[in-house]
């Protein structure tokens with residue numbers, strides 16, 4: 001029980017860094033993916049290729065890139081973000097963004113191509129068309145969000161490089177596991193690993209449930225008496 | 228908004244539509260009057276659906292002039308213009324929501340209250356009992372009626388129908404024809420409908436136009452179109468012969 005006060009800040013930091021990164025990546029990635037699926041964007045194939053490549057980016061490479069960007073002599077060095085939570089969030093946004101955008105793109109492209117025109121005919125603005133289609137592709141959109149979360153909560157390369165695994169400041173679950181394993185504290189490392197797995201499970205369960213609720217919300221709203 | 232000299236609702240002059248350099252529509256002139264029920268007939272690939280997309284401002288003509296209420300329509304029409312017209316597509320795609328939410332969709336887009344109008348539209352098409360069902364569980368005829376309801380609830384100035392009764396049983400055909408006729412005659416909605424069924428055109432239309440290879444071969448009041456066609460190709464079409 002004496003490890004809990006030590007563990008709690010690590011868990012909270014992991015959750016908040018990856019949570020904020022996921023939120024940012026979702027807010028940018030969903031419209032981006034939908035836009036590429038719907039609009040005759042110039043160089044569409046190139047952007048798609050870029051996104052699909054980005055989906056497979058090794059986190060450690062992203063970490064290196066963000067490190068160079070944020071290091072004191074780097075173009076964004078003046079921010080003073082290196083070895084802070086914002087640096088870790090930045091790296092995780094870069095990892096998650098292509099996943100969200102790429103999977104949303106695929107999901108929207110999988111919809112009936114005539115639906116878009118039919119929504120227009122019902123009077124939808126281009127923005128309304130986009131959000132309706134993302135809603136129609138919700139299972140694909142949800143797997144995009146789940147997959148992106150899974151990859152950033154569990155990545156270690158980028159947070160290690162740009163966060164520095166500083167105790168009480170940038171130590172997250174994955175970097176703590178690396179540290180404890182190196183120090184031979186296998187019991188603690190395993191415990192941390194179990195915490196990570198459990199957290200991921202709970203959050204995915206919650207995300208999937210939220211998606212299902214959204215789907216059934218329509219019927220329940222209908223079941224409510226009166227207007 | 229001002230109206231054109233003849234007061235036509237739509238006025239098309241030398242309108243063409245091409246895809247990848249291939250002209251699929253080439254109309255010298257076409258006027259559609261307020262409150263009329265115009266049926267468009269013609270073989271597959273004649274450009275009927277393409278013409279409806281132009282009339283709903285979903286795509287701009289490749290060349291020529293399309294006027295609505297006397298005003299030229301821009302390539303990117305403003306939303307309030309788009310919202311005066313709606314289409315029931317040849318193959319309606321409903322949203323994966325309840326039937327009621329599908330019907331309410333267009334009202335929500337406009338920021339309008341989802342009120343008794345939705346129930347009225349559902350009742351009009353005989354779907355009130357299925358309002359809570361997921362739309363994708365409907366039968367073909369029910370889907371077509373739901374698609375009609377989500378258009379009717381918008382009280383459009385112009386209702387475009389693309390083969391609204393294709394592949395339907397006589398019960399559903401009769402139901403939909405009654406609704407369309409009521410909408411046109413009692414409520415004054417301008418209707419342009421594509422149909423492969425000449426009897427349907429006779430029952431519902433005030434005028435009938437024959438499209439062949441993207442061209443309007445003949446456009447005449449329904450009686451004349453069927454009883455005294457001027458163009459031999461219309462005569463052949465009316466007799467039920469293949470015309471290409």
Ligand SMILES: Nc1ncnc2c1ncn2[C@@H]1O[C@H](COP(=O)(O)OP(=O)(O)OP(=O)(O)O)[C@@H](O)[C@H]1O
Nearest residue numbers: 246247251269270271272273274275276277278317
């Ligand atoms: N978006 C498009 N891109 C390329 N070609 C198209 C497109 N839409 C229609 N066409 C072509 O235009 C021609 C006319 O098509 P349209 O759908 O208007 O015919 P139609 O009269 O509605 O036929 P049907 O009775 O089979 O529905 C066809 O040859 C079709 O292949």
Ligand SMILES: [Mg+2]
Nearest residue numbers: 275276317389
């Ligand atoms: Mg067609």
